[in-house]
Amino acid sequence: MRPFSYTRVSDPATAVEEVASDPDSAFLAGGTTEVDLIRIGVARPRRVVDINALPVSRIEEAPDGGVRLGGLARMSDVAAHPVVRERYPVLARALESGASPQLRNMATMGGNMMQRVRCSYFRDGDAACNKRAPGSGCAAIGGVNRGHAVLGTSEHCIAVHPSDAAVALTALEAVVRLRGPDGERSVPVGDFFLPPGDTPEREHPVEHGELITAIDVPPVPAARTSVYLKVRDRESYEFALASAAVVLRVQDGAVAEARIGLGGVATTPWRAHRAEEALVGAPAEGASYELAAVREMREAVPRSMNAYKVELAERTMVRALRTAAARAEGVG
Amino acid sequence: MTRQTSRPRLPSQARREGREGTRPPEAGPGEVEIALTVNGTRRTVRVEPRVSLLDALRERLGVTGPKKGCDQGACGACTVLVEGRRVLGCLTLAITCEGRPVTTVEGLADGDRLHPVQEAFIANDAFQCGYCTPGQLMSAVALLEEGRAGDDAEIAEWMSGNICRCAAYPNIRAAVRQVRDARAEGEGGR
Ligand SMILES: Cc1cc2nc3c(=O)[nH]c(=O)nc-3n(C[C@H](O)[C@H](O)[C@H](O)COP(=O)(O)OP(=O)(O)OC[C@H]3O[C@@H](n4cnc5c(N)ncnc54)[C@H](O)[C@@H]3O)c2cc1C
Numbered sequence: 001m002r003p004f005s006y007t008r009v010s011d012p013a014t015a016v017e018e019v020a021s022d023p024d025s026a027f028l029a030g031g032t033t034e035v036d037l038i039r040i041g042v043a044r045p046r047r048v049v050d051i052n053a054l055p056v057s058r059i060e061e062a063p064d065g066g067v068r069l070g071g072l073a074r075m076s077d078v079a080a081h082p083v084v085r086e087r088y089p090v091l092a093r094a095l096e097s098g099a100s101p102q103l104r105n106m107a108t109m110g111g112n113m114m115q116r117v118r119c120s121y122f123r124d125g126d127a128a129c130n131k132r133a134p135g136s137g138c139a140a141i142g143g144v145n146r147g148h149a150v151l152g153t154s155e156h157c158i159a160v161h162p163s164d165a166a167v168a169l170t171a172l173e174a175v176v177r178l179r180g181p182d183g184e185r186s187v188p189v190g191d192f193f194l195p196p197g198d199t200p201e202r203e204h205p206v207e208h209g210e211l212i213t214a215i216d217v218p219p220v221p222a223a224r225t226s227v228y229l230k231v232r233d234r235e236s237y238e239f240a241l242a243s244a245a246v247v248l249r250v251q252d253g254a255v256a257e258a259r260i261g262l263g264g265v266a267t268t269p270w271r272a273h274r275a276e277e278a279l280v281g282a283p284a285e286g287a288s289y290e291l292a293a294v295r296e297m298r299e300a301v302p303r304s305m306n307a308y309k310v311e312l313a314e315r316t317m318v319r320a321l322r323t324a325a326a327r328a329e330g331v332g
Numbered sequence: 333m334t335r336q337t338s339r340p341r342l343p344s345q346a347r348r349e350g351r352e353g354t355r356p357p358e359a360g361p362g363e364v365e366i367a368l369t370v371n372g373t374r375r376t377v378r379v380e381p382r383v384s385l386l387d388a389l390r391e392r393l394g395v396t397g398p399k400k401g402c403d404q405g406a407c408g409a410c411t412v413l414v415e416g417r418r419v420l421g422c423l424t425l426a427i428t429c430e431g432r433p434v435t436t437v438e439g440l441a442d443g444d445r446l447h448p449v450q451e452a453f454i455a456n457d458a459f460q461c462g463y464c465t466p467g468q469l470m471s472a473v474a475l476l477e478e479g480r481a482g483d484d485a486e487i488a489e490w491m492s493g494n495i496c497r498c499a500a501y502p503n504i505r506a507a508v509r510q511v512r513d514a515r516a517e518g519e520g521g522r
Pocket residue numbers: 026027028029030031032033034035036071072097098099100103106107108109110111112113114115162163164165210211212213237238239240404405406
C-alpha cells in the first residue's frame with residue numbers, strides 16, 4: 001500500500017478548499033471504497049482529507065414532505081430511519097440489501113454515490129482498462145464479462161454501476177447537493193451518473209474537490225408502497241446481477257404512475273423510461289408488465305457471457321412490478 | 333449551520349481552529365503518534381496514516397483477536413466495535429479512531445468469565461477451525477444489541493457479513509438464538 005498523509009477537517013468550507021486546491025488529495029468518508037482502492041493501488045492520493053467530523057450527517061424531514069439525507073449519513077442509519085422506512089421503503093430496502101451490516105455502519109450516502117465499479121479488470125492494476133488508464137482499451141469486452149452491463153454501454157467500457165441505493169434514488173428522482181469552491185449547486189440524480197461513452201474515466205459531473213453535502217428526496221406519495229428487488233449469485237453480501245426499484249400507483253385497475261430504476265445491468269443506475277411509458281394507462285396486470293419489461297430491454301447489447309441478463313432483468317422487473325401492484329392495491 | 337463535531341480533533345488542529353488563514357495540519361506520510369482506546373485501555377502507538385485499525389491492533393498493539401481474512405471488506409474476520417458499532421478493521425484507518433473506543437473479542441469476557449455469546453458459541457459448537465470466530469462473535473454481540481435476532485432468516489441476513497469457510501452457520505445461528513432466548517426469559521422473569 002502506497003503511503004499517504006492525512007488531514008482531518010471539521011467544516012465543509014475547509015474540506016472543499018483542502019481538496020479543491022490539491023489534485024492529489026481525496027475525501028475520506030467511510031473508507032469502504034477509498035481504503036480498498038488505495039490498498040490495491042487503483043486510487044493513488046497523496047493525502048486523504050477525513051471528512052467524518054463534518055456536520056452533514058443528519059437525516060431530516062423536509063417541510064415539503066420529502067427528506068434530506070446528509071452526505072455523511074451512514075447507510076445503516078438511513079435504512080433504519082422511520083421516515084425513510086415509511087415514505088421510501090424502496091430506498092430502505094435497497095440500502096439494506098447492499099454490502100453487509102458492518103460496511104453499512106461505515107459507508108456514507110455521499111460515498112455510496114461516488115463508489116467505483118467492481119469490474120475485476122479495473123481492480124487488477126495490469127489489465128487494459130479505459131476507466132483506470134484512459135486509452136488502454138477494455139479487457140472486459142473480449143474477456144470475462146458475465147457480470148457486466150447490457151444497457152448504456154459503449155465500445156470503451158461495459159462496467160456495471162454497483163450501487164443499489166442509487167437505483168432507488170433514481171426512481172425517486174432525488175437531487176444531489178454539492179458544495180464547491182464557487183458555492184453550492186444541485187444536480188438531479190438522473191444527470192449525476194455519466195454513461196461511459198468516449199470518456200469512461202469520467203463518471204460524474206462533479207469537479208475535483210466538490211463535496212456532496214446532502215441528497216434531497218422529494219415527496220413521492222406513491223413511494224409508500226414501493227419495492228426494491230435484488231437478484232444475485234448468493235442471497236446476501238453480494239452485488240446485484242439485476243435489480244429493480246419500482247414506484248407504482250394503480251387507479252381503477254390501470255397503472256396511473258410508474259417509475260422504475262434498474263441496477264446490475266447498466267453502466268449507470270438506469271431509469272427505465274421506455275417501460276414506464278408502456279405502463280402508464282395500461283391495465284395493472286402481468287401482461288402489461290411483461291410487455292413493458294421486454295420493451296425496456298429491446299436495446300440491450302449483450303456480450304459473450306452476459307446475454308442471460310436481458311431475460312433476468314425482464315423477469316426481475318416483472319416480479320417487482322407485480323409485488324408493487326399488490327402492495328399499492330393493498331392500501332387502496 | 334451549527335458546528336457538530338462527533339469526535340475529538342487532533343489537538344494541534346483544535347488549537348488552530350478559528351485562526352484566519354491557517355490550514356489544518358497534515359499528518360504523515362511517516363509515522364505519527366496516535367492514542368487509541370482499546371477494550372477500555374488508552375494506548376499510544378506510532379503508525380503511518382495508511383495503517384489500518386486491524387494492522388495497528390494486530391501488529392503494533394499485540395491485540396490479535398481480530399483476524400485478517402481478505403483485507404478488502406469481503407469476509408468479516410476483522411469485525412470489531414468502534415463506538416459500539418460493528419465495523420471492519422481492515423477498511424478503517426487507525427488514525428481515524430482517535431478518541432473513539434474500540435472493542436475487540438479480547439474485550440468481551442469479564443476477567444475469566446466469558447461473555448454469554450462466547451459461552452453459547454462453545455455450547456453450540458459454533459466453530460470448527462475458529463478463524464472467523466472472533467469476527468462472528470463481535471457481529472453476534474452487535475446483532476443482539478441491534479435487535480436483529482427475530483428469527484433464523486433475520487439472523488442469517490444480519491450475520492451475512494461474516495463468512496465462515498467451515499460453514500458453521502447453523503450452529504452460529506443456534507448460539508445466537510440461545511442468547512436471545514435466555515435474555516428474553518431473563519427480562520420476563522424480572
Ligand atoms: C465487500 C463490499 C461489498 C459491497 N456491496 C455493496 C452492495 O451490495 N451494494 C452497494 O450499493 N454497495 C456495496 N458496496 C459499496 C459500498 O456501499 C461503498 O463502498 C460505500 O457506499 C462508499 O461509501 P464510503 O463512505 O465508505 O466512501 P469512501 O470510501 O470514503 O469514499 C468513496 C469515494 O467517494 C468520495 N467521497 C466520499 N464522500 C464524499 C462526499 N461527501 N462528497 C464527495 N466525494 C465523496 C471519496 O473521495 C472516494 O473517492 C460494497 C463494498 C464492499 C467493500
